[in-house]
Amino acid sequence: MNEFELIRRLTRDLPSNRHVVAGAGDDCAVLDLEVPNSEVLFKTDSVVEGIHFTKDTAPERIGHKALARCLSDIAAMGGSAISVLVTLALPTGFDPKSIEAIYTGMTELAKRYQVSISGGETTSNPERLLISIAALGLVPKGKSVLRSGGRPGDAIFVTGELGGSIQGRHLEFEPRITEAKWLAQNFQIHAMIDLSDGVASDLRHILNQSKVGAELLSDAIHISRAARSQARAESSAKPPLLAALTVGEDFELLFTVASKDAVPLLDAWKKKFPKLRLSCIGKVTAKPGIRLNDKTGSRELTLHGYMHFAQS
């Protein structure tokens, strides 16, 4: 039983009630609390020392990353974050100045998007720092962009450049809050997710929930400079394209729209966000799985990112 199977099993029979519009299985839970014209988004996300940052990462950047990840999830539902609570699980002997610096990193980001930090708690986790953020947001009623809305024929888009986030971007990325809200308000986005684990994994979440597949065009995937230089520097590093598709923490937006909306969306995007690339990287297919097409043929992209040349 792997983690995904376990989670699926655990979340199958969770208690629900009349308030739950969407529970486990999307970027956020969606709740109906009878807010006029809105639904409530509810999300938690953690970062752990040794996994999401190292012992010597500057605490301001840890705080920024912890909050940015959670705001990115709210954004990927087409919603706006309202309020967060901060849980700090502190290792033995943790410097109070570092706690203040963590809060500084979070506060600067929160203020930029009018998000309140409404409390939380500190507890002890002797061996390592762990930060968990709980976030509440609002989304126009019935307009939350779920993972399950992808349809065959949809165009698949991704913002920015992929890969190489470990070089630094994962600690300083700006969550795509403005862009996601603009997308949700101006176009009918069928499905959206933020890229935390890489396209090969996160696109699969959309495809599985939507019961569809996808064909991607290798040439359309914009690989970051960081991913290219990393591949050159380390002989053991993944080739840049594989890194761009399978390495996580890009925190870009991945979404699908009806093919008829693809060109108008691209045109409008270029006017609105001239500095941020938007790439159409492929299309949704009725056939399950992810195929990666280039001049040399068609390959399958598996969950863990390994590619096999097509049998057919």
Place this chain on the structure above:
Amino acid sequence: MNEFELIRRLTRDLPSNRHVVAGAGDDCAVLDLEVPNSEVLFKTDSVVEGIHFTKDTAPERIGHKALARCLSDIAAMGGSAISVLVTLALPTGFDPKSIEAIYTGMTELAKRYQVSISGGETTSNPERLLISIAALGLVPKGKSVLRSGGRPGDAIFVTGELGGSIQGRHLEFEPRITEAKWLAQNFQIHAMIDLSDGVASDLRHILNQSKVGAELLSDAIHISRAARSQARAESSAKPPLLAALTVGEDFELLFTVASKDAVPLLDAWKKKFPKLRLSCIGKVTAKPGIRLNDKTGSRELTLHGYMHFAQS
């Protein structure tokens, strides 16, 4: 700078917005999301292996405790929990069966109070299990019972018996959800808190937020059988009264009401909850600090529970 000073410093300048009715400093944050006639309660709470439970605690009980603590906080505001998210930070090699058992413990409690478990996440915390629960609740608008409402002359009440929770109760307590809701609906409760750290600490939260003090009557404090037997068994254990006042995790309700409401409340309580003791343990005073009175005189109860005979 101790933990309380640090938290006070950190939480002084946290970003807020128009939705925040009450932020850091109470059992829950209170948010106005324009829910008709209601405000939203928002809370997180964590339990950590080695602190709140041991490595050999049955996982069902760990799950129960993790959720019960958080529901107890929502109850202490006079609200009703609606939905929770569960963050499991799992040590290396943690048994998937134990994960299922943790969920079983939480699910049974959640179902009893119609609380949905709407997702969450698992992450890794190599050395020890940590569970963080985020909870959302609703409370009638303007009726959340804050810590700041205590007034000189108020009667101070506590439910149940105090002390000795470590003998087992801390893992199996039923949060006082039904009782707290009944209190908030039927009486004007001035201030309320759930006892997580002991009366000496938690009453002080109410007194500090309300800018008042208190006089307690030693004889009125009902000490649990577990606290008495523990004191007898261990010569190093605190005397039962000190244990009852300073040892945490009772998760009983501590609240204040106007003195004119004290007798009617006690009478109504006995009819409604004949099996659960409610004790009037003292009164709120204008003078700060907590004084503990008995036949032999008046002593001061300090933050850490040590008593000094009064100078005067």
